Amino acid sequence: MERLREGAEKLTAPSSGDMPPEEFRRYAHETADWIAGFLARVDDVPVYPEVEAGDLIRQLPVDAPTSAEPMDEILRDFRELVFPGLTHWNHPAFFGYFAISASGPGILAEMLAAALNVNAMVWRSSPAATELEGVATAWLRRMLGLPQDFEGVINDTASSSSLYALAAARERTYPKAHDEGLFGQPIGRVYGSDQAHSSIEKAVLTLGLGRGGYRAITSDAEFRMDPVALRAAIEEDRQAGVRPVAIVATLGTTSTASIDPIAEIAEIAAAEDVWLHVDAAYGGPVAVLPEMAGYFSGWETADSIVVNPHKWLFTPIDCSVLYCRRPQDLVKAFSIVPEYLSSREGDGERSLMDYGVSLGRRFRSLKLWFVLRYFGRTGIESRLREHLELAALFANWVEEADEWSLEAPVHLGTIAYRFAPGWADSAVQDALNLRIAELVNASGQAFLTHTSVGGRIVLRLSIGNLRTTHKHVAGAWALLRQAAVEATAGLA
Numbered sequence: 457m458e459r460l461r462e463g464a465e466k467l468t469a470p471s472s473g474d475m476p477p478e479e480f481r482r483y484a485h486e487t488a489d490w491i492a493g494f495l496a497r498v499d500d501v502p503v504y505p506e507v508e509a510g511d512l513i514r515q516l517p518v519d520a521p522t523s524a525e526p527m528d529e530i531l532r533d534f535r536e537l538v539f540p541g542l543t544h545w546n547h548p549a550f551f552g553y554f555a556i557s558a559s560g561p562g563i564l565a566e567m568l569a570a571a572l573n574v575n576a577m578v579w580r581s582s583p584a585a586t587e588l589e590g591v592a593t594a595w596l597r598r599m600l601g602l603p604q605d606f607e608g609v610i611n612d613t614a615s616s617s618s619l620y621a622l623a624a625a626r627e628r629t630y631p632k633a634h635d636e637g638l639f640g641q642p643i644g645r646v647y648g649s650d651q652a653h654s655s656i657e658k659a660v661l662t663l664g665l666g667r668g669g670y671r672a673i674t675s676d677a678e679f680r681m682d683p684v685a686l687r688a689a690i691e692e693d694r695q696a697g698v699r700p701v702a703i704v705a706t707l708g709t710t711s712t713a714s715i716d717p718i719a720e721i722a723e724i725a726a727a728e729d730v731w732l733h734v735d736a737a738y739g740g741p742v743a744v745l746p747e748m749a750g751y752f753s754g755w756e757t758a759d760s761i762v763v764n765p766h767k768w769l770f771t772p773i774d775c776s777v778l779y780c781r782r783p784q785d786l787v788k789a790f791s792i793v794p795e796y797l798s799s800r801e802g803d804g805e806r807s808l809m810d811y812g813v814s815l816g817r818r819f820r821s822l823k824l825w826f827v828l829r830y831f832g833r834t835g836i837e838s839r840l841r842e843h844l845e846l847a848a849l850f851a852n853w854v855e856e857a858d859e860w861s862l863e864a865p866v867h868l869g870t871i872a873y874r875f876a877p878g879w880a881d882s883a884v885q886d887a888l889n890l891r892i893a894e895l896v897n898a899s900g901q902a903f904l905t906h907t908s909v910g911g912r913i914v915l916r917l918s919i920g921n922l923r924t925t926h927k928h929v930a931g932a933w934a935l936l937r938q939a940a941v942e943a944t945a946g947l948a
């Protein structure tokens with residue numbers, strides 16, 4: 457006892473330890489005020505920054521500070537150096553990639569999750585975090601109209617979710633691989649459309665199936681997977697001794713937000729006894745709308761489904777839900793339990809570490825739970841409908857305008873379109889569209905991205921931010937038309 461006390465006296469002064477509570481309180485209030493001000497005036501901030509590559513790096517020292525720095529200075533540098541160099545995804549005129557939102561309730565939950573810093577790797581490492589993940593994903597599952605046997609687990613991204621789903625599919629196709637690896641096994645193949653997300657091919661690579669392990673199925677004129685071509689590809693592969701591992705159907709593709717014919721694909725998966733994974737990372741949330749049910753009919757027979765609340769469900773990044781019809785398939789692919797993690801309490805509760813690669817797990821269910829409660833089902837429905845209406849409106853403007861064309865049917869919140877004046881050939885049109893996007897983004901008043909479909913450059917406009925209104929969409933359309941005039945000045 458004496459010796460212990462002596463040791464304590466030798467410890468370094470009271471300067472060690474975390475930020476003192478009073479200081480924390482002060483800066484927490486200040487930061488909360490700053491966040492509230494940012495959200496209230498985000499409209500006034502340029503959505504895309506006026507910066508050159510390396511700008512921030514040049515302004516920051518090479519080394520971390522030797523001695524402590526005051527919080528005032530750290531926050532000032534955040535405001536003056538970091539903030540101006542950001543592309544603002546939470547801006548109502550952010551229409552690039554897929555528009556997303558960090559909603560108020562989601563931000564508050566993130567603050568709390570950071571303060572608690574719990575890690576729900578096994579049940580006992582944070583019981584309520586493990587259980588809330590089950591509750592929040594079950595709530596969402598019911599809202600989406602999916603049957604009870606789907607169990608949800610939250611990952612960082614859809615890329616991870618799809619990787620895990622395909623790992624389970626691989627496990628089922630190659631039971632021996634669990635112990636022996638894939639060495640000497642027959643070639644396996646995953647099928648997706650030529651519009652599927654690159655994360656699927658990446659997963660195939662990661663799982664050791666090689667680039668040849670992915671087969672892109674042609675899509676039709678509306679960018680939907682062609683089920684006849686899918687069936688033929690599987691037939692051909694089987695004849696050649698290739699093992700089908702999984703079919704990936706996409707509900708809301710990345711380039712044009714097209715929707716694969718899931719009912720027909722599900723029939724093929726059932727007939728062929730092949731794992732069906734549905735990538736609804738973007739499109740999934742609109743399954744809560746009864747009028748959209750037709751697009752989803754058949755997805756309830758899938759083996760696995762990914763939906764990203766961090767895309768079109770107002771949850772701050774990162775939050776991707778993977779639903780698995782037989783969760784034990786996932787566990788079979790990933791469960792390796794060393795003694796220090798073996799759990800003897802809470803039997804019957806799952807260990808979330810068994811559902812994927814990572815052991816540590818952020819408390820992501822808290823923000824999903826906050827978002828679902830704060831907006832409620834009807835609140836979520838009305839916001840999604842608003843986005844769908846705005847997208848239809850924009851599509852209508854494009855269709856009616858001379859020299860502009862709609863490049864894909866609009867079913868969701870994302871529009872693929874192109875400035876296509878008759879006097880310009882396709883290559884010139886490509887260059888014009890790239891220039892138009894550049895001009896719009898340089899204005900700082902709207903941000904959009906392009907894609908390539910059928911070998912042509914196509915512009916996209918994705919509507920999905922909670923703060924986006926008619927004014928912002930109309931503003932983007934005006935900017936686009938103005939940019940087209942500028943881009944063609946002296947050309948026609």
Ligand SMILES: *Cc1c(COP(=O)(O)O)cnc(C)c1O
Nearest residue numbers: 613614615653655708735737738
């Ligand atoms: C965005 C998206 C992905 C990738 O999502 P991450 O969460 O960023 O990995 C995969 N598939 C589709 C269809 C997507 O829209």
